[in-house]
Amino acid sequence: MAQEVKLFGMWASLYSRRIEIALKMKGVQFEFIEEDLQNKSPLLLKHNSIHKKVPVLLHNGMPIAESLIILEYIDETWLDNPILPRDPYDRAMARFWARFIDEKLIWISWDAFSSKEEDQGKAIEEACKQLKALENELKEKEFFGGDTLGYLDIAAIMVASWFGVMQEVMKVELLTEENFPILCQWVGKFVDCPIVKECLPRKEKMVEFTRVLLKDFLASK
Amino acid sequence: MASGSVADQEGKVMLLGFWFSPFVKRVEWALKFKGVEYDYVEQELTNKSTLLLTSNPIHKKVPVLIHNGNPIAESLVIMEYIDETWKQNPILPQDPYERAMARFWANFIEQKVTEPARDALLSQGEQQEKKVKELKEAMEVVEGEAKAKLNDKTLFFGGENGVGYVDIVLGWTCNWMETVEEVGGFKVLDPESQPQFHKWMANFREVPFIKPTLEPTEKLVEYFRMLRQARLGLVANK
Numbered sequence: 518m519a520q521e522v523k524l525f526g527m528w529a530s531l532y533s534r535r536i537e538i539a540l541k542m543k544g545v546q547f548e549f550i551e552e553d554l555q556n557k558s559p560l561l562l563k564h565n566s567i568h569k570k571v572p573v574l575l576h577n578g579m580p581i582a583e584s585l586i587i588l589e590y591i592d593e594t595w596l597d598n599p600i601l602p603r604d605p606y607d608r609a610m611a612r613f614w615a616r617f618i619d620e621k622l623i624w625i626s627w628d629a630f631s632s633k634e635e636d637q638g639k640a641i642e643e644a645c646k647q648l649k650a651l652e653n654e655l656k657e658k659e660f661f662g663g664d665t666l667g668y669l670d671i672a673a674i675m676v677a678s679w680f681g682v683m684q685e686v687m688k689v690e691l692l693t694e695e696n697f698p699i700l701c702q703w704v705g706k707f708v709d710c711p712i713v714k715e716c717l718p719r720k721e722k723m724v725e726f727t728r729v730l731l732k733d734f735l736a737s738k
Numbered sequence: 739m740a741s742g743s744v745a746d747q748e749g750k751v752m753l754l755g756f757w758f759s760p761f762v763k764r765v766e767w768a769l770k771f772k773g774v775e776y777d778y779v780e781q782e783l784t785n786k787s788t789l790l791l792t793s794n795p796i797h798k799k800v801p802v803l804i805h806n807g808n809p810i811a812e813s814l815v816i817m818e819y820i821d822e823t824w825k826q827n828p829i830l831p832q833d834p835y836e837r838a839m840a841r842f843w844a845n846f847i848e849q850k851v852t853e854p855a856r857d858a859l860l861s862q863g864e865q866q867e868k869k870v871k872e873l874k875e876a877m878e879v880v881e882g883e884a885k886a887k888l889n890d891k892t893l894f895f896g897g898e899n900g901v902g903y904v905d906i907v908l909g910w911t912c913n914w915m916e917t918v919e920e921v922g923g924f925k926v927l928d929p930e931s932q933p934q935f936h937k938w939m940a941n942f943r944e945v946p947f948i949k950p951t952l953e954p955t956e957k958l959v960e961y962f963r964m965l966r967q968a969r970l971g972l973v974a975n976k
Contacts, residue, residue, distance in 0.1 A: 567846060567879065581838045583845060593834035605822040609810045616812060617796060650796055 522547035523575040525561050527554055528718055529726045531678055532584040533572040535671050537716045539588050542666065543595040585615055588668055600668045611661070614654055615672035622647050623675060630687040631734065637689070644691055651676070652700040659706060666710060670703075674717075677704045682723045686731060751776040752804040754790050756783060758961050760852075760910030761813040762801040763951060767906050768817045770947045772824045814844055817903065829896075829903045843883065843895070844907040850876035851908070855915065859922045859962060860969045870924045877926060877935070880908070884934035893941045901945055905938075909948065912939040917958040921966050 524540065524547050526533030540547050552561055552571050564580035565573045574581045574590065581590050592600045601608050622644075629637065629644035651673075655661060661669035680692040681704075694701045707713055728735070753769070753776050755762030769776050781790050781800055793802045793809035802809050803816045805823070810816050821829045830837050851873065858869035887895055896902020919925055929936045942948060 576835075579835055581835070581842070583842055586838050586841045586845070589841065590834055590838040593837065605819055606805075606808055606810070608822065609815050609819040612815045612818065613810070613812055616815065621796075647796075 520545075521575075521577050523550060524548070525550045525552055525558075525564065525573040525575070526571045527552050529723060530554075530571055531674050534678075534716050534718070535584045535674055536572045536574060536587050536591070538666075538671050538674070538712055539591045539600060541712045541716065542598050542600065543591060544597065545591070545595055585612075585619065585672065588671060592668070600662075600666075600671065602662070602667065610654075611667065611669045614651065614661070614669050617647075617651070618672055618675055622651065623679070626680065626683070626691060629691055630683050630689050641689070641691065645696065648676075648692060648697055648700065652697050655699050655703055660703065666707070666713075670707060673703075673707070674713075676700065677707045677713075678717060678720075678723065681720060682727050685720075685724050686727045686735075748806055750804075750806065753778050754781050754787075754793065754802040754804070755779070755800045756781055757953065758958060759800055760914050761799075763910065764813045764906050765801045765803060765816050765820070766951060767901075767909060767948060768820045768829055770951070771829065771901065771906075772820065772827050774820070774824050814848070814907070817906065821903075828899065829906065831897070831899075831902070840895075840903045843904045846876075846879070847904070847907050851880065852910070855918050855926075858924060859918045860966055862970060866922065866924065870922075870926065873926050877932060881932045881935045884932075884938050888934055888938060894938070901942070901948075905942060909942055912942045913952045913955070914958065917955055917962055920955075920959050921962045 522540070522545055524533070524536055526536065526549060528551060537549070550558075550560075552558060554571070557569060561571065561573060562569055564575060565571075565582040568582060570582070572582075572584055572587060574587045576590075576594070581587050588600060601611055625640070625647050626644045629640040632640045654669075658664075660666050661673060676692070683689075684691060692700065692704075708717060751769070751774060753762070753765060755765070755778060757780060766778070779789070781787055786798060790800065790802060791798055793804060794800075794811040797811055799811065801813055801816060802811050803819065804810075805819075810819050817829060830840055854869045854872040854876065858866050858873060861869060883895075887897075892898070894901050895904035895908070915927055919927065927936075943952065
């Protein structure tokens with residue numbers, strides 16, 4: 518059966534990049550549709566009427582939204598090169614930590630990057646605690662997924678890219694080699710993977726984009 | 739208990755919870771639906787046990803499911819684990835697209851219904867008004883979904899399988915929403931503008947394995963009133 522796969526995304530959205538990585542890992546041909554988030558297309562608004570966000574995967578005309586949900590859909594639809602582990606407990610751990618990144622780590626880290634001076638010390642301490650917890654999940658493994666990239670590695674693109682960008686824009690050190698040698702080692706391996714290299718936007722471009730996005734916030738500091 | 743030998747832990751299912759927590763209730767519903775035997779261990783909110791703190795060091799919250807000595811936290815993650823471990827009476831649909839839709843709606847419910855409801859319960863004034871407004875808007879979407887998916891033959895979001903993942907995730911509203919309204923002092927439920935949702939709530943309450951688990955509203959009101967006063971007291975003293 519002819520498969521029609523489209524991905525509505527945006528070059529600077531790491532959530533959108535997650536999906537690109539997964540589709541490429543599975544060897545799925547897809548059409549990428551770049552969205553202007555200031556001027557969202559009628560198609561995007563139709564396919565994700567609830568949240569009006571990217572990424573949205575369109576498979577044979579059926580839309581799926583929310584990056585972690587799309588990752589699971591991809592894994593269940595194209596069965597080669599599994600992204601999630603086989604064992605239910607390992608799957609539960611992968612899901613737990615992916616949610617942790619999206620629902621807790623990013624927000625606490627944003628607090629650490631954006632807090633006023635008097636609150637910043639505490640916020641940084643809290644963010645470091647969370648990063649350490651995530652680092653401990655790597656244990657002795659190459660990747661969160663084991664020997665090869667998996668669901669949690671893809672989810673952790675936020676750690677591999679967003680932190681570096683934010684550190685440069687906000688001039689706050691958080692994820693350092695000194696404090697997180699194992700996690701930083703993972704970042705190095707992750708960004709070196711051929712598929713990730715293809716999918717990761719260049720840091721300078723991201724920094725520039727983020728500076729513009731946060732210009733009002735930065736001006737008020 | 740956590741230090742028992744592996745052989746002791748084999749097959750054992752333990753659930754750490756609070757009697758008043760809708761998140762814990764979800765997990766119980768999932769276990770009961772599948773006929774899984776489990777030991778329920780009541781926790782204390784202000785005096786968290788070592789077992790809870792070591793099983794969920796990240797969030798320090800209930801529910802925590804401990805299976806074969808291995809802990810899992812976060813109600814939605816636990817529910818998927820339960821579904822993948824005990825295959826009888828599936829909670830999630832089989833088809834990948836249907837599964838994605840069920841997960842989407844579960845996330846929507848959490849972000850747009852559950853969290854604002856909890857925030858509205860524990861806030862007042864402008865803060866609370868904002869959350870109540872969010873909640874009302876989300877309920878319109880929920881009513882829309884109920885109108886689209888449910889009818890006289892299909893009583894639940896789980897479709898022909900009866901109760902499913904979305905029903906269990908949304909299920910807390912059938913009991914706790916009234917409590918939250920009474921304690922928080924606002925109104926969100928409206929049978930006139932939410933007829934399908936109210937039908938769904940009534941049907942959910944009557945499901946044989948759900949009905950006996952529902953706590954009496956007076957008991958919940960008393961407890962959440964105390965919780966709200968404690969939280970507002972803390973905020974006032976800052």
